[in-house]
Amino acid sequence: MTDILIVGVGGQGTLLASRVLGNLAINLGYDVKLSEVHGMAQRGGSVVTHVRFGDKVYAPVIDEGGADIILAFEKLEALRWCGRLNKNGRMFINTQEILPMPVITGAQQYPADIEARISAMVPDAVFIDALPLAKEAGNMKALNIVLIGVLAKYMDIDKQAFLDAIKQTVPPKTLEVNMKAFELGYNA
Amino acid sequence: MKKMMLGNAAFARGAYEAGVTVAAAYPGTPSTEITENIAKYDEIYAEWAPNEKVALEVAIGASFAGARAVCCMKHVGVNVAADPLFTVSYTGVNGGLVIIVADDPGMHSSQNEQDSRFYARSAHVPMLEPADSNEAKEFVKVAFELSEKYDTPVMVRSNTRLSHSQGLVELGGRTGEMLKPYQKDIAKYVMMPGMARKRHVVVEQRMNSLKADANELAVNVTEYRDKSIGIVTNGVAYDYVREALPEASTLKLGLVHPIPEKLIRDFAAQVETLYVVEELEPFFEDQIKAMGIKVIGKDIFSVQGEYSVNLIADKIGGTKKDICNPGELPQRPPVMCPGCPHRAVFYALKKLGITATGDIGCYTLGALPPLQGIDACVCMGASIGMAMGMEKARGKDFARKLVAVIGDSTFFHSGITGLVDMVYNGATSTVIILDNSTTGMTGHQDHPSTGKTVKGDIAYAVDIPALVKSVGVNHVRIVDPFNLKELEQILKEETSREELSVIITKRPCVLLDKKYIQPPYTITDKCKDCGACLKLGCPAIKKTDKGMEIDVSVCTGCGLCPSVCAFGAIETAGV
Numbered sequence: 110m111t112d113i114l115i116v117g118v119g120g121q122g123t124l125l126a127s128r129v130l131g132n133l134a135i136n137l138g139y140d141v142k143l144s145e146v147h148g149m150a151q152r153g154g155s156v157v158t159h160v161r162f163g164d165k166v167y168a169p170v171i172d173e174g175g176a177d178i179i180l181a182f183e184k185l186e187a188l189r190w191c192g193r194l195n196k197n198g199r200m201f202i203n204t205q206e207i208l209p210m211p212v213i214t215g216a217q218q219y220p221a222d223i224e225a226r227i228s229a230m231v232p233d234a235v236f237i238d239a240l241p242l243a244k245e246a247g248n249m250k251a252l253n254i255v256l257i258g259v260l261a262k263y264m265d266i267d268k269q270a271f272l273d274a275i276k277q278t279v280p281p282k283t284l285e286v287n288m289k290a291f292e293l294g295y296n297a
Numbered sequence: 298m299k300k301m302m303l304g305n306a307a308f309a310r311g312a313y314e315a316g317v318t319v320a321a322a323y324p325g326t327p328s329t330e331i332t333e334n335i336a337k338y339d340e341i342y343a344e345w346a347p348n349e350k351v352a353l354e355v356a357i358g359a360s361f362a363g364a365r366a367v368c369c370m371k372h373v374g375v376n377v378a379a380d381p382l383f384t385v386s387y388t389g390v391n392g393g394l395v396i397i398v399a400d401d402p403g404m405h406s407s408q409n410e411q412d413s414r415f416y417a418r419s420a421h422v423p424m425l426e427p428a429d430s431n432e433a434k435e436f437v438k439v440a441f442e443l444s445e446k447y448d449t450p451v452m453v454r455s456n457t458r459l460s461h462s463q464g465l466v467e468l469g470g471r472t473g474e475m476l477k478p479y480q481k482d483i484a485k486y487v488m489m490p491g492m493a494r495k496r497h498v499v500v501e502q503r504m505n506s507l508k509a510d511a512n513e514l515a516v517n518v519t520e521y522r523d524k525s526i527g528i529v530t531n532g533v534a535y536d537y538v539r540e541a542l543p544e545a546s547t548l549k550l551g552l553v554h555p556i557p558e559k560l561i562r563d564f565a566a567q568v569e570t571l572y573v574v575e576e577l578e579p580f581f582e583d584q585i586k587a588m589g590i591k592v593i594g595k596d597i598f599s600v601q602g603e604y605s606v607n608l609i610a611d612k613i614g615g616t617k618k619d620i621c622n623p624g625e626l627p628q629r630p631p632v633m634c635p636g637c638p639h640r641a642v643f644y645a646l647k648k649l650g651i652t653a654t655g656d657i658g659c660y661t662l663g664a665l666p667p668l669q670g671i672d673a674c675v676c677m678g679a680s681i682g683m684a685m686g687m688e689k690a691r692g693k694d695f696a697r698k699l700v701a702v703i704g705d706s707t708f709f710h711s712g713i714t715g716l717v718d719m720v721y722n723g724a725t726s727t728v729i730i731l732d733n734s735t736t737g738m739t740g741h742q743d744h745p746s747t748g749k750t751v752k753g754d755i756a757y758a759v760d761i762p763a764l765v766k767s768v769g770v771n772h773v774r775i776v777d778p779f780n781l782k783e784l785e786q787i788l789k790e791e792t793s794r795e796e797l798s799v800i801i802t803k804r805p806c807v808l809l810d811k812k813y814i815q816p817p818y819t820i821t822d823k824c825k826d827c828g829a830c831l832k833l834g835c836p837a838i839k840k841t842d843k844g845m846e847i848d849v850s851v852c853t854g855c856g857l858c859p860s861v862c863a864f865g866a867i868e869t870a871g872v
Contacts, residue, residue, distance in 0.1 A: 118629065131301055131463060141301065142429075143463040146405065147326055147740065152662065153836055154631035167536035169429075169462035172606045174618040185626065192620045209629035213839050214667045214831060217627040230621045249850065 110163030112171045113260075116190040117182030118207045119146075119156045122253035125278065126180065127158040129257055133266070133274035134162035144169040153210075155186055180260055182252065183207050184223045191230060200227065200234040201259050203252070235259070242293040251290035254279070258294020268295070302466040304459040307430040308397055309334030311437025312367045315393070316472045317341055319359035321352035323710060324739035325371030326406035327460040328399035332369050333742070336751045340471065345742055345751045348677070348710040349374035353381045353396065360385075360394035360450075361486055363477035365441055372400040372413045373676065377711065379416065382450070384488050386420045387496040389448035389503075391477050393441035396422075399455040402576045403603040406457075406738075408657065408676065410601070412577035417452050417554040421500050423507055424452040424554040425516060426532040430464035436551065439516060447503050454553065456576070458533045458603070508555040516551025519564055526613065527568025529561065529581055529592070534574050534604055541609035556584055565590045572613055576604050633662050635837040636807035636814065636853030639731055641778040642702070643670030644833055644861070645785050651698050651792060653729075654687065656680040656712070658704040659737040659806075667834045671702065678703070678711025681728055685719050688726045696726040697793055700800075703728065705761065706736035706744040713764070719797050720769040727791045727798050731778075732761060734805040741809060765799045772798035779804060781860045807853050815854030819870035820845045830858045830867065 113130060117123045127143050134141045139162040146156050159171045173192050179200045181187030187202040194200060204224070211217040220226070227234050237259055243252040254275060261271040272291065279287045302310065308331045312320060320343040322332035336343040346352035349370040359366035370378060375398050385394065398416075401407040417424035423443055427436040433455065440451040484492050511517065526545040530538050535549045548564045550556060565571050565585075573582040573594035582594035597612045598604070610616045633640050643663035646653050647670045655661055655671035656679060664671035673683055684701035703712045708730050716728060736742040743749045748758035762773050772794060774787050784802065791798040807813045817837075820830075826844050837852040838845065847858070849870050859867040 119631065135301055135465070141463070141465060143301075144458060145303075145461045145463070147330075147461050152631035152634060152659065152738075153629075155629040166464075167539040168606050169458050169464070169533065169536065170605070173620045174607070185629070188623045189626050189629075191623050194621070196619075208836075208839050209627050210632050210666070210834060210836065211627050211630075213836065214834065215840065216666065219627065226623070230623075 110161065110166070112176045113160040113178045113180060114171050114176040114190060114193050115158045115160065115180045115182070116186045117156055118186060119153045121182045122250060123156055123158050123182055126253040126257055127160050129254070129274050129278045130160045132277045133270055134160070136270060136274060137266070139163055140166045142166045142169045155189060157190060178260065180256055182256065185209070185219065188220070188223050188227055191227060194231060198231070199263060200231050201256065201263070202227065202234060202236050203239040203256060204236050205238070205240050237297055239294065239297075242297060243290055246290035246293055247286040248283070251283070251286050254287040254290040255294035258291040259297060261291070262295050298468050299465045300468055301463050302430045303330060303463050304430050304433050304455060304461065305330035306334045307433035307466050308369070308437055308453070308455065309338070310466065310468065311434040312395075313338045313341065314434065314469050314471050315438045315441040316365050316474045317367050318364045318474055318476070319356065319366040320344070320368070321346045321355040322369040323347070323349045323352055323374060324736050324742040325374050326739055327401060327457040328369050328371045328374070328397065328455070329739045329742065330460070331397055332751065335367070340474070343751050345744060347745055349378040350380060353378040353385070356394060356396070357381055357385050360390045360392045361479070362391070363479050364392040365475070366392060367395045367397065367437075369397040370399075371407065372398060372411050373407060373409065374398070375413055375416050377677065382416065382422070383420045385450050386422050387488055387493055387500055388486050389499070390444055390450060391479070392475070393444035394450040395437060395440045395444060395453060396450060397437070397453045397455060399457070399460045400577070401457050403457065408674070410577060412580060413452070413454055414553050414580045415578065421504050422450050422452055422554075423447070423552065424454055425551055426454040426553045427459065427551070428532050428535045428549070429459065430462065431466045432551070433459060434466050436516065447507055449503055454532070456533060504555060508558070511552050511555055511557035512559040514552055514557070517557050517560055518549045518551065519547075519560065520549070521546045521567065524567055525569045526572065527564055527570070528572045528574050528613070529564070529585065530574040531581070532576075534576055537604055537606050537609050538574050541606045542614055545613075550581065553580070556581060558588060561585060562588065562590065565592070574598065574604065574609060630665055631662060632665070632834065632836050633659065634807060635835055635851050636855040638733055638778045638802065638804035638807070639663060640668070640833055640835065641781055641784060641857050642729065642731060642802055643668040645781065645788055646670040646700065646702075649785065649788055651700055651788070652687070652695075654680040654683040654701045656703040656707050658707055660702060660704055660731055663702075665834075667832050677707055678715055681712050681715030681719065684726050684728070685715065685722070685724050688724055693725055693795060696724070699726040700792060701726070701728045703730055704737070705730060705732040705734065705746060706742075708761070709745045709759070713768075716765065716770070716799070717768050724797045725795050727800060729800045729802060730761060732801050732803045735809055737806050741806070761801060770797055770799050772796060773801065774798065775801045775803055777804055778802040779856055781857065807855065813853070815856070817847065817849040817852035817854050817870045818856070818858060818867050819847050819849060821866050821868055823864050823866035825864050825866070827863070829861050829863065833858060833861060
């Protein structure tokens with residue numbers, strides 16, 4: 110069983126990333142469940158998508174201490190959800206900061222020491238500034254595929270399988286940008 | 298062929314395969330995508346009705362006329378549809394009639410966490426509950442078979458996790474559309490006391506035979522493993538149980554009402570300790586206890602929120618996981634989008650110190666800091682009735698600073714009757730209809746004044762100002778909310794007027810079309826760091842060490858912040 114949690118902020122493209130991983134797992138012949146957030150939570154709120162695959166998947170969601178991998182699109186969200194990681198789990202974190210409303214209004218502070226706090230709990234956490242890579246690929250929205258590229262390098266799954274899953278999932282006219290985004294993430 | 302499908306898409310597929318030809322619904326998270334997916338099948342007529350009551354009535358008519366019909370809603374939608382529901386239980390059906398209802402334990406997108414199983418029980422209607430996407434599709438087909446076999450509407454219950462999870466679904470073909478003959482049958486379809494008394498007898502007979510047959514239904518599954526622990530469970534909770542306690546024996550109730558008593562007795566007799574694991578209310582538990590069977594349920598589990606694998610492993614298995622704790626962090630509540638036309642209205646209401654009864658939609662977010670422009674929110678359409686009640690309780694002076702705030706889709710859903718009450722019973726306060734040309738929060742569904750149907754066909758667009766005037770509102774003002782000065786002026790005029798008025802703030806949702814996005818703004822060195830722009834609660838504006846800053850990548854150029862800046866420090870960015 111492989112459990113991957115994708116966390117970020119509503120509007121960052123986490124859903125598409127989870128669908129790429131879903132297609133990847135189906136192509137590899139696994140049973141798969143993906144769990145998404147719709148409605149109120151999409152309006153700039155904290156969002157989380159669960160990707161689970163293996164011989165037989167029951168629960169649609171990954172519980173605390175259950176994730177093998179957390180792919181975080183935003184730094185504060187990485188810290189918020191790190192309790193879902195299991196003891197041997199890996200974290201891949203986009204270092205982008207998106208200020209939540211209580212911080213914008215001055216009611217709360219955006220923590221300055223997120224990377225240190227995560228590293229203290231997850232020593233081999235990988236931090237990457239992925240937004241410039243998405244821009245380099247040609248579109249900031251390709252951030253999700255850059256991060257899939259980062260993840261692909263560390264997973265014990267053939268690179269071509271990722272490429273096939275991306276081809277299956279993204280709109281055809283964005284394929285070129287997304288392929289470039291994947292390579293930039295993979296080689297980062 | 299197997300296909301990855303969202304639970305809601307699988308429900309839609311089930312309706313397709315079952316030969317449904319008529320579908321009606323009102324959007325509501327987490328049920329919305331069922332109808333959106335049904336609308337993609339050319340063979341099925343689908344509609345967004347103004348509300349769940351009308352939707353169910355459309356489905357009832359279709360069933361009486363001989364078609365297989367489906368109606369979908371979220372849990373609180375059943376409250377709206379409850380009137381026809383309780384009586385269609387008496388009439389029974391002609392073509393199969395299935396009502397799919399999606400509960401929301403944990404309230405991801407709802408105002409309460411009511412358990413819709415009680416509706417099935419009190420309306421004397423059978424209810425099925427699948428546990429994954431494949432079952433979602435299959436159970437809809439089972440529901441239609443039961444509906445026609447037992448001459449009853451059948452409810453199928455979902456929840457957020459099922460509706461919004463994707464899983465593999467084995468696709469099947471569409472069974473023939475069987476439009477049954479229509480026959481006038483007053484004794485069956487006209488529910489007045491004399492006929493209804495006779496039908497109530499039929500209802501009880503039907504439920505009794507279903508209760509007996511439930512013990513044989515394939516949707517109820519007993520799985521014996523280690524017999525020291527036996528768990529009666531349903532839906533997604535079954536999935537959690539299987540993962541938390543893989544060795545435990547389970548009785549999974551696919552038919553959640555009526556419960557199969559013999560099956561439960563047999564199971565209870567075989568296991569050492571019997572548990573019930575059901576999210577929300579002790580629905581099975583109370584009934585099992587009433588059967589005289591010892592069972593553990595809500596003594597260890599909560600009636601609140603969602604369950605999880607860890608929770609069950611802890612409460613029954615006694616195993617706790619060591620979890621790393623990130624500590625206290627700033628929350629990230631959902632917010633109105635940059636460029637949202639609602640923002641200006643709540644900014645103005647707060648500035649003018651107006652009491653506002655609110656309603657259900659994106660604009661409910663206007664209650665959160667920094668806007669805090671809403672005083673109350675209860676249910677769809679309630680803003681108008683509540684404003685009426687506030688005025689009658691506190692008098693006309695209070696009404697000079699009182700408005701009801703309601704969205705366009707919500708106004709059609711259940712605001713119109715409230716407005717008629719205000720006209721009829723002499724209200725003097727003000728109703729603001731936030732017309733953003735869509736049903737926003739559920740993800741942009743059309744409604745009676747958008748000019749389009751769920752199928753994408755052109756439709757007559759109901760004229761909101763004409764409608765409001767026609768019921769007797771003499772003062773109707775229309776304003777672009779981004780024209781803040783005019784909006785504030787109109788708000789002052791209409792609230793102070795000792796007569797009922799309606800203000801329609803008209804500006805499409807910024808996410809509806811790219812054409813609504815203008816070049817972004819930026820903050821110049823004229824900025825005095827006063828923080829006035831931060832009071833808008835726009836996610837594009839933030840305070841940094843270097844002063845105010847607008848994130849040009851998310852700014853939609855709505856122009857609201859320049860109109861609140863006293864120093865002219867916000868200008869169009871040169872990008």
